[in-house]
Amino acid sequence: MGRFRLRKLLFDDLDEDEIMRRVLKGSTSQRKRRRYIERDRLASHKRLYLDYFADTPVYPPNLFRRRFRMSRSLFLRIQSKVETYEPYFIQKRDNAQRLSLSSLQKITTALRMLAYGVxxxxxxxxVRIGESTVIESLKKFVKAMVDIFSKEYLRSPNNENIARLLVNGKRHGFPRMLGSIDCMHWKWKNCPTTWKVASFDLWIWHAFFGLPGSNNDINVLERSPIFSELEQGRASAVNYSMAMRIQWNTTLLMRYI
Structure with a gap:
């Protein structure tokens, strides 16, 4: 209740019991109750399944790839791994014995947020999923993905990977180029896909995040861990040759003749 009303009650000629009754009554009447929305989660799961994951889905594979930014087989692989690792994504029953949201619904919303920034x-x-559940699903999904796949995908390249990347770079017109540490200046809107500089599997082994405008080259090099291995002398062995070019200063040489 408002501060002015509470002060007025305290200074009124009322006994303590009456003041307490009015305070409790006022606080109860002004308390906001959360509105429950019946979303029919099972119908939403069925619609999502029939649209994209049934044996004969409504939308073909090319539309699945465009909307999920991956193939259906990759989505199902991620779903299986995430469900096994994180029980949160396993469909359960609530206290009223109603089925909760499925992993398809939770993972779909997480991927759409990551892919489109919606x-x-x-x-x-x-999908019929509330805002708080979406946030929780996104956090648990990202953590599970890092824990499950980081050893395989979030790592520096080994010798075999380096050889493969160099071959692909040379084929695209960039010989002896392993990769690019900063691709923000490359625009590929109207460029043919075959001319892209990224590796054919879009492998990214380093990512650094910050506020817009804060990630200039100096800040990234000073704060990013990408060169920490080099600083500590733990870089991979690389064989290379150096050709030295000596250019004589003719004027200086003539002085000694």
Whole structure:
């Protein structure tokens, strides 16, 4: 209740019991109750399954890849790994014995947020999932992905990977180029896919995040851990040759003749 009203009650000629009754009554009447929305989660799961994951889905594989930014087989592989690692994504029953959200619904919303940067309630009308659940699903999904796949994908390249990347770089017109540490200046809007500089599997083994405008070259090199191995002398062995070119200063040489 408001501060002014509470002060007025205290200074009124009322007994303590009456003041307490009015305070409790006022606080109860002004308390906001959370509105429950019946989203029909099972119908949403069924619609999502029939649209994309059934044996004969409504939308063909090319539309699945465009909307999920991956193939359906890759999505199902991620779903299986995440469900095994994180029980949060396993469909359970609540206290009323109703089935909760499925892993398809939770992972779909997490991927859409990561792929498109949409708002937390953007998928509510289709997937029928509340804002707080979307945020929780996104956090648990990202953590599970890092824990499961980091050893295989979030790592520096080994000798075999380096050889493969050099061959692909040479084929694209960039000989002896292993990769690019900063690709923000490359625009590929109207460029043929075959001319892209990234490796054919879009492998990224270093990522550094910060506020817009803060990631200039100096800040990245000073704060990013990408060169920490080099600084500590733990870089991979590399065989190379150096050709030295000596250019004589004719004027200086003539003085000694």
């Amino acid at each position: 708002a937390t309630d953007f998928m509510d009308e289709y």
